[in-house]
Amino acid sequence: MIALRDVVVEYGRGVRAVRAVDRITLGVPQGQSLALIGPSGCGKSTLLFAVAGLIRATEGEIRIGGELVAGPRRDTALILQNAGLLPWKTVWQNANLSLLLAKEYPAATADAVLAELGLSDVKSRYPSELSEGMKRRVGIARALSTSPEVMLMDEPLASLDTLTKERIQDLFLKLWARHAFSFVLVTHDIEEAAFLGQRIVVLSPRPATVKAVVDNPEMGKLDYRESSAFRAVVFRLRAELERGA
Amino acid sequence: MNRAKRAGRWFVDRVEDRSVWRHLAVYAASILLLLLFWEVASVVIRALKGGREYLPNPILTIREMVRLGPLLFQNFWISAWRLVLAILIAFSTGYPLGLLVGHERRLDELISPMIYIVYPIPQVAFILILFLIFGIGHPVKVAIVAIALFFQLLVSARGEAKQISLEHITSVISAGASRWQVYRHVILPATLPSILTSLRVSVGLGMAFLYIAETTGSVDPVRGGLGSFIKNNMYSTGQAFAGIIAMALLGLCLYIVIDVIERIVCRWTYTARRPL
Numbered sequence: 001m002i003a004l005r006d007v008v009v010e011y012g013r014g015v016r017a018v019r020a021v022d023r024i025t026l027g028v029p030q031g032q033s034l035a036l037i038g039p040s041g042c043g044k045s046t047l048l049f050a051v052a053g054l055i056r057a058t059e060g061e062i063r064i065g066g067e068l069v070a071g072p073r074r075d076t077a078l079i080l081q082n083a084g085l086l087p088w089k090t091v092w093q094n095a096n097l098s099l100l101l102a103k104e105y106p107a108a109t110a111d112a113v114l115a116e117l118g119l120s121d122v123k124s125r126y127p128s129e130l131s132e133g134m135k136r137r138v139g140i141a142r143a144l145s146t147s148p149e150v151m152l153m154d155e156p157l158a159s160l161d162t163l164t165k166e167r168i169q170d171l172f173l174k175l176w177a178r179h180a181f182s183f184v185l186v187t188h189d190i191e192e193a194a195f196l197g198q199r200i201v202v203l204s205p206r207p208a209t210v211k212a213v214v215d216n217p218e219m220g221k222l223d224y225r226e227s228s229a230f231r232a233v234v235f236r237l238r239a240e241l242e243r244g245a
Numbered sequence: 246m247n248r249a250k251r252a253g254r255w256f257v258d259r260v261e262d263r264s265v266w267r268h269l270a271v272y273a274a275s276i277l278l279l280l281l282f283w284e285v286a287s288v289v290i291r292a293l294k295g296g297r298e299y300l301p302n303p304i305l306t307i308r309e310m311v312r313l314g315p316l317l318f319q320n321f322w323i324s325a326w327r328l329v330l331a332i333l334i335a336f337s338t339g340y341p342l343g344l345l346v347g348h349e350r351r352l353d354e355l356i357s358p359m360i361y362i363v364y365p366i367p368q369v370a371f372i373l374i375l376f377l378i379f380g381i382g383h384p385v386k387v388a389i390v391a392i393a394l395f396f397q398l399l400v401s402a403r404g405e406a407k408q409i410s411l412e413h414i415t416s417v418i419s420a421g422a423s424r425w426q427v428y429r430h431v432i433l434p435a436t437l438p439s440i441l442t443s444l445r446v447s448v449g450l451g452m453a454f455l456y457i458a459e460t461t462g463s464v465d466p467v468r469g470g471l472g473s474f475i476k477n478n479m480y481s482t483g484q485a486f487a488g489i490i491a492m493a494l495l496g497l498c499l500y501i502v503i504d505v506i507e508r509i510v511c512r513w514t515y516t517a518r519r520p521l
Contacts (some may be wrong), residue, residue, distance in 0.1 A: 052419055072419050084416030088434040088513045098420040101430070126513040142420070 002028040006060035009046050020046040022207035028182050035185045035197025043208035044186045045154050052078045052152050077148040079156045083139030085127040092123040095141040113144045133164040151183040194233040202240040212240040301483045309487040321491050324470040331387045335394035343402025368393040386458040393454045394447045401443040405436040438514050441507045448499045
């Protein structure tokens with residue numbers, strides 16, 4: 001369970017403070033998904049980083065599993081925009097970074113995760129040898145390596161070609177069903193939000209406030225992209241984003 | 246160590262696909278070409294200067310090197326270990342300090358003005374003081390080179406540490422890295438390739454400072470190092486040139502050592518740049 005109550009995030013202090021996030025309250029029940037969509041630079045990544053414990057909320061509170069977030073948590077994994085892979089570490093080292101940093105030797109499950117993502121053959125390669133799609137999958141493998149309860153994603157599939165993007169989205173849904181984590185996805189891609197968010201929160205331009213909440217109950221069904229329900233959600237999201245803009 | 250084993254395997258692979266032989270052949274060709282230029286320059290200078298041998302030709306120089314072999318070799322070793330020791334001291338102090346100053350903003354504000362004041366001073370300006378402090382033996386020679394290279398490596402490490410992508414740091418912090426682990430897993434490896442490049446520049450610079458240190462004050466022909474050897478034979482160009490070539494060989498050896506180290510510790514920079 002992720003719970004945000006009246007969260008405000010400001011950069012800088014005093015008269016020069018810039019408000020990036022303005023009184024946002026929302027919750028994600030265990031095992032559910034939430035997509036945050038909004039215009040570029042609206043503060044959605046800032047909000048995500050606050051949930052990840054990388055930025056402190058100026059006001060309000062953020063709780064995960066009932067505990068106040070005070071820093072990066074072991075049960076929370078963050079996937080960055082370009083997967084955040086370290087060029088000097090192999091795929092295997094990158095995928096198991098959290099465990100290696102905690103001085104734990106990755107168990108056999110680590111290899112199982114790499115296999116699940118189709119990365120077994122490249123585990124001793126370096127990121128510069130991989131395609132963009134593979135790099136993003138390594139990012140997902142890293143997030144899964146600690147068996148997190150919560151996964152936070154900051155535009156994880158931005159700038160991929162459409163087919164690669166959709167293939168990874170399909171793969172991600174399978175992983176979500178199998179590993180039963182909750183996730184928050186930050187994106188500016190309307191179709192991605194409609195495909196992966198059980199609930200979609202539309203944010204206003206900076207400072208981010210909740211503009212609309214769109215429920216997406218049929219998400220996750222077979223061939224959802226082709227369904228009329230999906231089209232309807234996409235249409236609704238577009239209208240919400242355009243309203244007042 | 247795993248890395249050394251992998252580098253070994255890399256080398257075996259290269260021998261098998263013959264790229265090592267090609268590499269060595271190109272190296273040899275390049276050296277031959279250099280000797281040819283030298284010979285031509287020697288002939289031209291002799292012709293212009295009425296038959297006087299100002300620039301000794303390669304064959305004469307090589308003959309002198311063989312004749313002076315034992316003495317030259319002794320001086321070569323003395324200069325070599327002075328230079329290597331100075332580089333090690335400068336690297337192991339300048340590099341970490343540069344990373345700290347480059348990454349920790351408060352430290353940067355405090356230390357950087359000092360660096361900017363001290364760095365531009367040619368360190369040889371302190372040579373007299375250093376001789377007074379360290380005496381005329383080995384330590385002063387090592388100290389002069391080490392001090393000069395220390396600032397060189399400090400300044401480049403600081404600059405490199407400032408260039409590090411925030412994304413990599415965010416990535417390891419969100420994976421639970423401690424302060425020390427950010428240095429160990431991001432800042433150190435991210436700066437290593439360019440620091441090794443600075444180290445290559447430092448070899449040349451260090452050699453110049455070593456020459457100054459070895460030719461200042463007393464000149465000991467037997468145990469004074471190559472600088473001393475060259476100065477001592479200043480008026481016999483063939484012998485002086487034997488010393489100069491020995492210095493070039495010393496530089497070449499150090500470049501090769503740095504290349505091998507880079508192959509081992511920066512292995513990721515040598516992987517294919519194309520996606521699978």
